[in-house]
Amino acid sequence: MLSVEDNEVLTRTGRGTPMGELFRRFWIPALLSSELPQQGGPAVKVGLLGEKLIAFRGKDGKVGLLESRCPHRHANLYWGRNEEDGLRCVYHGWKFGFDGACLDMPAEPVDSTYKDRVKAVAYPTHEAGGIIWTYLGPADVQPDFPLHDWTLLPESHSYVSKRHQRCNYFQNIEGELDTAHVQFLHRELGEHDFAPQKRFDTTGNPEYTIAETPVGMLAVAQRALPDGGSYWRITPFLMPASTIVPARVGERYTFTAAIPIDDTSMWGFTVTWLADRPLSAEELERERSGLGLHVRVDPETFVPVANMDNDYLRDLEVMATQNFTGIMGVRSQDLPVQEDQDGPICERHAEHLGTTDRAIVAARRLMLRTAKSLAQGIEPTQPQRADAFRQRSLAGDGTAGQTWDELFNAAQHQGQEQTA
Numbered sequence: 001m002l003s004v005e006d007n008e009v010l011t012r013t014g015r016g017t018p019m020g021e022l023f024r025r026f027w028i029p030a031l032l033s034s035e036l037p038q039q040g041g042p043a044v045k046v047g048l049l050g051e052k053l054i055a056f057r058g059k060d061g062k063v064g065l066l067e068s069r070c071p072h073r074h075a076n077l078y079w080g081r082n083e084e085d086g087l088r089c090v091y092h093g094w095k096f097g098f099d100g101a102c103l104d105m106p107a108e109p110v111d112s113t114y115k116d117r118v119k120a121v122a123y124p125t126h127e128a129g130g131i132i133w134t135y136l137g138p139a140d141v142q143p144d145f146p147l148h149d150w151t152l153l154p155e156s157h158s159y160v161s162k163r164h165q166r167c168n169y170f171q172n173i174e175g176e177l178d179t180a181h182v183q184f185l186h187r188e189l190g191e192h193d194f195a196p197q198k199r200f201d202t203t204g205n206p207e208y209t210i211a212e213t214p215v216g217m218l219a220v221a222q223r224a225l226p227d228g229g230s231y232w233r234i235t236p237f238l239m240p241a242s243t244i245v246p247a248r249v250g251e252r253y254t255f256t257a258a259i260p261i262d263d264t265s266m267w268g269f270t271v272t273w274l275a276d277r278p279l280s281a282e283e284l285e286r287e288r289s290g291l292g293l294h295v296r297v298d299p300e301t302f303v304p305v306a307n308m309d310n311d312y313l314r315d316l317e318v319m320a321t322q323n324f325t326g327i328m329g330v331r332s333q334d335l336p337v338q339e340d341q342d343g344p345i346c347e348r349h350a351e352h353l354g355t356t357d358r359a360i361v362a363a364r365r366l367m368l369r370t371a372k373s374l375a376q377g378i379e380p381t382q383p384q385r386a387d388a389f390r391q392r393s394l395a396g397d398g399t400a401g402q403t404w405d406e407l408f409n410a411a412q413h414q415g416q417e418q419t420a
């Protein structure tokens with residue numbers, strides 16, 4: 001459980017809140033590159049950390065990210081005219097550049113210098129890996145752009161998607177770090193409900209080890225194998241809101257990010273990549289099918305096709321005969337338990353944690369400790385370690401006596417000559 005006060009700190013990310021300020025020390029995913037396909041095309045609305053923004057692509061492909069309200073009388077710049085070197089508000093024609101500078105104020109007298117004193121709120125952007133990233137924090141502590149395995153690869157090696165999720169960001173992060181749910185929520189039914197399957201039921205429940213890293217932590221889950229070895233699942237947590245789903249070496253890795261739109265909804269970014277070759281047409285099709293870690297979404301709103309309003313397309317016949325939930329697709333199965341967990345903000349003071357919740361407890365502590373320190377004026381070190389975000393997960397068997405860090409370190413380097 002968490003005190004009511006700590007739950008507030010953990011879940012509130014508006015400007016001026018401790019966690020909101022911590023998020024504003026990191027580069028975060030803002031939108032997909034594919035949402036702005038065309039230079040000089042229309043602006044799109046982007047909600048981030050309680051702020052209402054608009055993004056537009058100018059000439060040379062550069063992306064501007066501005067507060068959506070026009071500094072004049074707050075008309076939404078979403079309706080603006082994209083003039084390629086800036087965006088012109090359609091109400092009275094004021095025009096703003098990528099840095100927020102007012103470039104034109106045609107309704108004011110020609111000799112007026114007023115435009116030199118008016119600025120729109122503007123944020124820097126960086127495009128990498130099919131995602132437009134931004135930094136919403138103070139300029140004097142703006143970190144270098146973080147390196148990730150998949151942002152360093154050709155785009156053919158990865159598949160990127162985004163979904164709108166109706167809950168606080170941390171409910172999603174907890175789901176990503178909680179390996180114990182996999183053998184229940186995502187279970188395919190065998191001959192009887194709890195038939196051993198895959199590697200999850202070797203002895204049942206995982207034991208956790210937590211190891212802090214320069215940019216977050218590793219949730220190391222160990223399940224004993226009958227031969228005395230262990231099945232390891234290692235999930236890196238990259239602050240402030242990302243994880244890498246455990247995968248076997250040579251299989252597809254998947255990066256996730258839970259980015260608050262506001263305190264009760266979030267963008268779920270998911271990137272699946274292969275370190276050493278492009279994804280095949282068949283592999284791409286599997287990701288697009290919505291049966292794995294990506295969901296099918298409405299192309300305009302990014303709301304999942306299977307959502308709370310249609311009971312996530314739960315089929316009771318499937319629930320009786322095929323899988324644990326009656327819902328098809330791994331990510332679709334995650335959504336009901338994350339979105340309907342007290343509703344959009346989980347009341348953690350009333351929960352009853354078990355031994356398999358050690359990883360989420362550790363992540364809460366790390367985030368709370370860092371956010372509270374920042375509120376006292378101590379800047380976090382994690383955002384400044386751009387080099388240390390480049391991590392991979394691990395799922396794999398170890399022999400008796402083999403330690404997890406041996407396996408994990410080997411996985412970090414496999415195939416990296418191709419991505420160096």
Ligand code: FES
Binds near residue numbers: 070071075090093094
């Ligand atoms: S409100 Fe934008 S120019 Fe007047």
Ligand SMILES: [Fe+2]
Binds near residue numbers: 175181186330334
């Ligand atoms: Fe899950």
